[in-house]
Amino acid sequence: MSENKEIEIMQSVYDKNDEVAARINSELTQSGIYAINVMGAPGAGKTTSLIQIVKRLNDVTPYVIEGDIEADFDTKTLQALGIKAIQINTGGACHLDSPLIGKAVEDLGIKNGVLFIENIGNLVCPAEFMIGEHAKMLISTVTEGSDKPYKYPLAFEKADIILLNKCDLIPYIDFDEDFFMKGVRALNKTAPVIKVSGKTEEGFDKVVSWIMDKLNA
């Protein structure tokens, strides 16, 4: 057998996802849509937070794409509130990808407003894949523990806004806020961290004013 010949390549490998994400992003921008990729563990309160946010949007039209795996329960809840929502059937995937979003955006037929994309309940893969969003919203909770930035650094690094949810439960648990914030700030100097509660509804006004600032930017 002859000697191996080495051919230098030095080329990053991307799947089609990134290309499609860039295309969706510019299409959404042209349609006057600001898209937010909502990430968080299962049960962190992604759907609950969306409902709280949407209630406060006033004249801005909300759209929701639900990617969470469990049936279409959340989608039905949102639709019952009169929100234009669509369910993506991911077949057990670990994160949403761009082609899925592209199709859902077409099906929703959206224009001028905010699009919330509730990603799969997972703190790893959704942070790694762009899906055409303008911003990433991470929902962490006091019940998950204060060590989450240390265990899932990428999700905290990539977030543009972080909601610390379930703050109504702080009196009942050991949540070390200083340790949590120290981790967040090592990874991310700029994202606002907003303490919220889906139960008492505290904090969501601040979240909405952050979104309005982005819309008007």
Place this chain on the structure above:
Amino acid sequence: MHEYPITQRIIEIAQEYATKNEATEVKVINLVVGDYSGYVASSIELYFDIIAEGSMCEKAKLNIERVVPKLKCNSCGELFIRKPFSFQCPNCNGEGSPTEIGQEFYIKSIEV
């Protein structure tokens, strides 16, 4: 589980370069995978054997060089691997910030 499409791309790129160089078989693929690239090296290995079957890469050996993420100290500039539950620089106790090291994902070379 999301490694399937990326493994397909790796094989496509390897074949493209092999063909350009008038080779009929890819013997080795040298891949660099950062631990924060979003892809798991062992899953790529699993898919590789399945996808490469019947292609120019069928007998190729997949060499994966893994890269451990490093932080850069905000005070002294030291690049370091962080300890669990800490971002502290081992050199000066300053705080480290994330870098690109550990996020890479590229084909370094192939051997034909």
